[in-house]
Amino acid sequence: MQAPESPTSSSAPVLLNIGGRKYATTVETLTQREPDSMLAAMFSGRHTLPRHPTTGAVFVDRDGKHFRHVLNWLRDGSIPALSDSDYQQLLKEAEYYQLLGLDDYINEKLASKKADSSADAELTRKDVIKCIQAQKIRFRGLNLSGLDLSKLDLSEVDFSYACIERTNFSCANLHKAKFKLVEAARSLFEQANLHECEFTGANLQEAVLDRANVQSANLQDACLTGCSCIETDLRSSHLQSANLTGSDLSGANLEGANLKGAKLPGANLQGANLQRAYLREVDLRETDLTGAKLGGANLLGAIR
Secondary structure, eight states: OOOOOOOOOTTOEEEEEETTEEEEEEHHHHHSSOTTSHHHHHTSSSSOOOBOTTTOOEEEOSOOTTHHHHHHHHHHSOOOOOOHHHHHHHHHHHHHTTOHHHHHHHHHHHHHHHHHHHHHOSSOHHHHHHHTTSSSOBOTTOBOTTOBOTTOBOTTOBOTTOBOTTOBOTTOBOTTOBOTTOBOTTOBOTTOBOTTOBOTTOBOTTOBOTTOBOTTOBOTTOBOTTOBOTTOBOTTOBOTTOBOTTOBOTTOBOTTOBOTTOBOTTOBOTTOBOTTOBOTTOBOTTOBOTTOBOTTOBOTTOBO
16 A cells, blocks of 8 residues: 655646646645645645656546636636636536635626626516517617526517627527627527527627527528537528637537538537538538538538
């Protein structure tokens, strides 16, 4: 049985391998700010840590993407402003490493953002419900940011030019609704009916459309960077010149979709259905197509 590691100098360098990403820090950084955390316990000298035989790095089986923010917190007691989705992912890491101070910090930031977005909205959910009882509904150019409009029947409503950032449309019926040139960053459309919607030129950065019905929707020139479209139904959708950089389309159904000139670097299309899709002039070199179905797809001029 191995004896616990001997205490080392607080300024001694520590090499970490977090899910394949390499980090260098010190024992002092890992133990001082959050002394009751799992990291502080690991490097207290009371435990034997398995290390790489040549580099001496300690391996932790977690996603390493957000660990840099964990280290910034431990060093400085602060982290940069993040998107809601990144805050949520970092919160999971804080909970895993038992960083109670970071946990409280993130929850305060999320609560503050939610309060700010609700205060900015020009209408309430109750106002919207009253409006949709009218024959023709238009919310063109209004600020509806942060509202919870989930599960409402908003079919054929005109939201063109509106600000709907962080708005919750989950499970809503938005059949044939118009979202031309809207600001919809980080909005939620999970499992919503977006069949035949117009999103021309819309900003949907980091929006969530998981398992939504987006059949035959027009997303030409839309910004979908960092967007989550897991198992989304995008059959026959129009995505010409859309920016899908870094988006997650794993398991999405894009059969017959038009992606001519779309930007897909860093996009995840694992297991996606791209049969008979139009992919002319698309650069696919940095796109993950593992397990994707490409039967009958038009790849003329595509770079692979």
